[in-house]
Amino acid sequence: xxxxxxxxxxxxxxxxxSVVHRAPAGLKLALLAALGTVVAFVREPLPALGLxxxxxATWLLARLPLRALRQVRGVAVLLVALGAFRWWAAGPxxxxxxxxxxxxxxxxxxxxxxxxPTDEIVAVLVRGLRALARVPLLGRVVVPESFAxxxxxxxxxxxxxxxxxxxxxxxxxxxxxxxxxxxxxxTLLRTVGHAVRTGEAIHARGLLDTARTS
Amino acid sequence: MTAPATxxxxxxxxxxxxxxxxxxxxxxxxxxxxxxxxxxxxxVPVPVTLQTFAVLLAGAVLGPWRGTAAIGLxxxxxxxxxxxxxxxxxxxxxxxxxxxxxxxxxxxxALVVGLxxxxxxxxxxxxxGVAVAVGVTAATALTYAVGVPVLAARTxxxxxxxxxxxxxxxxxxxxxxxxxxxxxxxxxxxxxxLRGARAPRALAPEIAAA
Amino acid sequence: MGGTxxxxxxxxxxxxxxxxxxxxxxxxxxxxxPTTLTLSERRVAVVGANGSGKSTLVRLLDGLLTPTxxxxxxxxxxxxxxxxxxxxxxxxxxxxxxxxxxxxxxLEDVALSLRHLPRRERTERATELLVDVGLGGHxxxxxxxxxxxxxxxLALTSVLAAEPAVLLADEPTTLLxxxxxxxxxALLDALPQQVVTVxxxxxxxxxxxxxxxxxxxxxxxxxxxxxxxxTYRDLMAGLPPELAARDAR
Numbered sequence: 001x002x003x004x005x006x007x008x009x010x011x012x013x014x015x016x017x018s019v020v021h022r023a024p025a026g027l028k029l030a031l032l033a034a035l036g037t038v039v040a041f042v043r044e045p046l047p048a049l050g051l052x053x054x055x056x057a058t059w060l061l062a063r064l065p066l067r068a069l070r071q072v073r074g075v076a077v078l079l080v081a082l083g084a085f086r087w088w089a090a091g092p093x094x095x096x097x098x099x100x101x102x103x104x105x106x107x108x109x110x111x112x113x114x115x116x117p118t119d120e121i122v123a124v125l126v127r128g129l130r131a132l133a134r135v136p137l138l139g140r141v142v143v144p145e146s147f148a149x150x151x152x153x154x155x156x157x158x159x160x161x162x163x164x165x166x167x168x169x170x171x172x173x174x175x176x177x178x179x180x181x182x183x184x185x186x187t188l189l190r191t192v193g194h195a196v197r198t199g200e201a202i203h204a205r206g207l208l209d210t211a212r213t214s
Numbered sequence: 215m216t217a218p219a220t221x222x223x224x225x226x227x228x229x230x231x232x233x234x235x236x237x238x239x240x241x242x243x244x245x246x247x248x249x250x251x252x253x254x255x256x257x258v259p260v261p262v263t264l265q266t267f268a269v270l271l272a273g274a275v276l277g278p279w280r281g282t283a284a285i286g287l288x289x290x291x292x293x294x295x296x297x298x299x300x301x302x303x304x305x306x307x308x309x310x311x312x313x314x315x316x317x318x319x320x321x322x323x324a325l326v327v328g329l330x331x332x333x334x335x336x337x338x339x340x341x342x343g344v345a346v347a348v349g350v351t352a353a354t355a356l357t358y359a360v361g362v363p364v365l366a367a368r369t370x371x372x373x374x375x376x377x378x379x380x381x382x383x384x385x386x387x388x389x390x391x392x393x394x395x396x397x398x399x400x401x402x403x404x405x406x407x408l409r410g411a412r413a414p415r416a417l418a419p420e421i422a423a424a
Numbered sequence: 425m426g427g428t429x430x431x432x433x434x435x436x437x438x439x440x441x442x443x444x445x446x447x448x449x450x451x452x453x454x455x456x457x458p459t460t461l462t463l464s465e466r467r468v469a470v471v472g473a474n475g476s477g478k479s480t481l482v483r484l485l486d487g488l489l490t491p492t493x494x495x496x497x498x499x500x501x502x503x504x505x506x507x508x509x510x511x512x513x514x515x516x517x518x519x520x521x522x523x524x525x526x527x528x529x530x531l532e533d534v535a536l537s538l539r540h541l542p543r544r545e546r547t548e549r550a551t552e553l554l555v556d557v558g559l560g561g562h563x564x565x566x567x568x569x570x571x572x573x574x575x576x577x578l579a580l581t582s583v584l585a586a587e588p589a590v591l592l593a594d595e596p597t598t599l600l601x602x603x604x605x606x607x608x609x610a611l612l613d614a615l616p617q618q619v620v621t622v623x624x625x626x627x628x629x630x631x632x633x634x635x636x637x638x639x640x641x642x643x644x645x646x647x648x649x650x651x652x653x654x655t656y657r658d659l660m661a662g663l664p665p666e667l668a669a670r671d672a673r
Contacts, residue, residue, distance in 0.1 A: 029294075036309065040368065078312070078313070082312055082369060085369075085379075086369065089371070089375070098369060102312070109308075113296065113297065121294040121296070122294065124294075125290065125294055146235060147287075147290075149235070149239075149526070149536075150235060150238060150239045150242070150287055151287070151290070151291055151294070152526065152527050152528060152532065153235075153236070153239035153240075153243070153526055153527075154239050154242045154243045154246065154287065154288070154291050154298075155243075155291070155296065155528040156243075156525065156526055156527055156528045156567060156568075157239060157240055157243035158243045158246045158247050158250075158298070159566065159568030159569075160243075160522055160568060161240075161243055161244055161247040162247050162250070162251075163568070165247065165251065181396070184393065184397060185397055185400055185401075188244075188271070188397055188400075188401050189400075189401060189404050189405075191240060191241075191244055192237075192240075192275070192401060192404070192405050192408070193405075194240060194522070194523055195233075195236045195237045195239075195240035195241070196233060196236070196237075196405075196407075197518070197520070197523035197524075198236035198239070198240060198523045198526070199229070199232045199233030199234075199235065199236035199237065200229075200232070200233075200483075200488055200516075200518075200523070201236075201516075201518065201523055201524045201526060202232040202235060202236055202526065203228060203229045203232035203233075203488060203511070204486055204488060204511060204514075204515075204516040205511075205516075205526070205536070205537065205582075205583075205586070206508060206511035206512055206586075207232070207526075207536070207539075208228060208231055208232055208235065209228065209507075209508035209511060209512070228507055228508070229488060
């Protein structure tokens, strides 16, 4: 366990003015969910390629730069591996059908992510939670306002934790200690410490106080 | 009014609720950071992420409610299209993709570990370690029980082939589970306040997202 | 920055307030012995050694900690009973902005303090505030990529956006380089609000109207900067007590 690689940090939204950028976030997420559902049932190569072509057209319509593709690298590797397996097990047609279908969904997700600001996506989720909160029993459990805060907090915290881990790895290296235990545990302890201080900040800024009353 | 600060109150104080929210969000973020970090084991060419390590750890360290909420929040953030899943992917595609079943099992895995640690109660580091070991084993089995059939269905493999494919991950999962067994008791010992947690009367909102 | 109206300087009161916590071995540890203190000056500095109880004092005034004995009142409001209203009156600035900045971008973080405004106004006002402090060019830049000084400036802007009547600053310049330290200090000095600063920086403490020295969970000096800081300097001569105990053995 010597080499550690960190994938793309957050911040995949790429501002723009295209039709895709301007489309409501809720609509885009709904279409993405619909596409995912359709692809789950598509096995034939031609319809799958058709879907992929449709998504690729959306990509062009949004005029996204190539760097928006960074986010799909990981899944691309998995898809190639599974595609190779499928080719071997069931022939090229089945392999193309599966890889094209799944690629369509993955690419569509990349398009939605790149064209929609985070807060709009969160606003959609909060609207969904508001609807849930009106359901009699769930209403006691769901607090949409603090959910939005929690989502933003996750986005804010990921880079911090990547820094914390990097710092812990550097410290371990400086002391000549190797292996994950030398940096993993310090990282975890600092992570919990960070969470405790963040809790103090949430409390001091009175954020849950207003979530409650509004 | 002059009760010591550590006295358990049936309702969580505003400060505790703020801390719970921060812990839930921070562990969701930790899971994302772990999923974005791939560690290359020297013997194997495939990079492996620490995602499942974080899932199991959240349950062990935060307990069943906050742990489940943290992982549910993580999935919600990913489902919203943010690239927090293994290798910098995100979106509903990951749920629709071949390994979607594993993802959907994660909150339940955290719940199982959390319940195991809680059932063991406050014991020494060794007792806690045993509880964590039992918990992560059960949780990993649960993850496979959901993930493998979904993998089989999505890729039109037969069940036996899917299980064979799954066996390839077992050694890595074992290493990650072992890391949790080592790390969780140490974290709990360093932050005794984490054990003071009980289920809030109204569950944390993030659970609903799970 | 921030202050459109000058809030009245109210009174911060510790009324026999003390904090004891249960430590790891089940014994109790006193963080602050019962203390009575009334702060009405516009600029108060709290100094003390590491672990002396000064952070406890500040956390009591914000209601982050509730006293285990006695009571704490901010502008007459009990921090235990009226916690939410006290948190509305008091702003807290930490030494490390890392945990204090909760949103991914500066604009969102400041807007978070303006939740009482309608959405559009919120963004306008947050933009205004950020432009005022010189962060206008970083509205949408990920917070993680700001410099340490920019982060602390943003934390201060977010706290002040809520227009608190009192600002508590817990070592606000400890992590800053000299230029940022001078800048943040100048901003704090110019505030119309009452400001209570915990600091190790005696030059900054000397500019306060009143200095409170905390040691071993007790207030050991309190008064004009000159007298209180002289006591503090005497107190800090010699080895730290943890090390002195080792030498005596």
